[in-house]
């Protein structure tokens with residue numbers, strides 16, 4: 001009499017256990033997929049970030065999905081695509097910081113966690129999106145390091161400040177770029193560099209070609225200077241300025257360019273037999289920005305540990321003389 005009841009109970013229990021086991025098993029087997037979206041995949045800095053992100057993916061056994069997002073449309077498509085592939089989160093350096101709201105909206109729609117790297121996203125009112133975890137560089141301080149490096153080298157070459165023109169290759173629509181170059185200006189002015197000798201060269205895009213064109217205009221207009229210093233938001237900006245100075249016939253001895261980044265763009269330059277006007281670069285860490293951000297995202301997904309809301313990384317001035325030592329010190 002009791003048998004059918006007991007049998008049903010046992011069956012129910014087994015079915016329950018089975019479903020539970022199935023549920024747990026499915027969750028544990030859910031492969032972790034993390035997107036890493038960058039605005040300028042052709043730039044060595046972003047390739048290095050991807051390389052270090054891959055290292056984290058290998059170590060933690062997750063899939064890294066690298067996508068180039070040169071514009072807003074590609075960016076939104078990429079995020080939707082990640083959701084379709086069942087990714088759980090992504091790290092992004094967006095093509096335009098003003099796309100912040102669009103990034104967050106697409107992430108929410110796809111149930112994806114998001115953190116930004118390098119360029120901090122802005123909300124509709126132009127304020128940083130404080131709720132999106134971010135890792136960037138300490139832009140103003142690194143800009144000042146560039147400035148101090150320029151001043152030291154001006155001194156070493158024995159130039160009179162009055163004879164030196166300065167080119168700020170500017171990309172002011174990007175806050176980190178403006179903060180970096182204004183940090184340099186601040187350091188120069190603090191040391192008595194004449195404000196009238198500093199010229200803006202606004203670039204249409206932060207790359208070598210656009211910086212070259214922008215700097216060329218300044219060289220044409222300001223023909224009276226014997227010596228030049230060149231700074232910008234990254235190595236490509238400074239490289240463009242230095243190539244323009246060479247085009248105008250300035251020898252390397254009359255030009256001091258100091259970039260920010262320190263990846264391939266700088267090392268190729270330092271490897272040349274003869275020094276060029278590209279004197280130094282502040283080395284920043286693609287390892288922290290690539291490896292650490294993706295590891296943080298992995299932990300957020302698997303352990304529900306949200307990354308710190310704001311991390312600002314530092315840099316070190318690197319020249320062709322001390323590059324090996326500086327790279328080693330930064331663990332690169």
Ligand code: FCA
Nearest residue numbers: 045118119206233234261
């Ligand atoms: C920005 C710049 C890049 C790189 C990065 C750290 O995204 O555009 O060149 O300097 O910050």
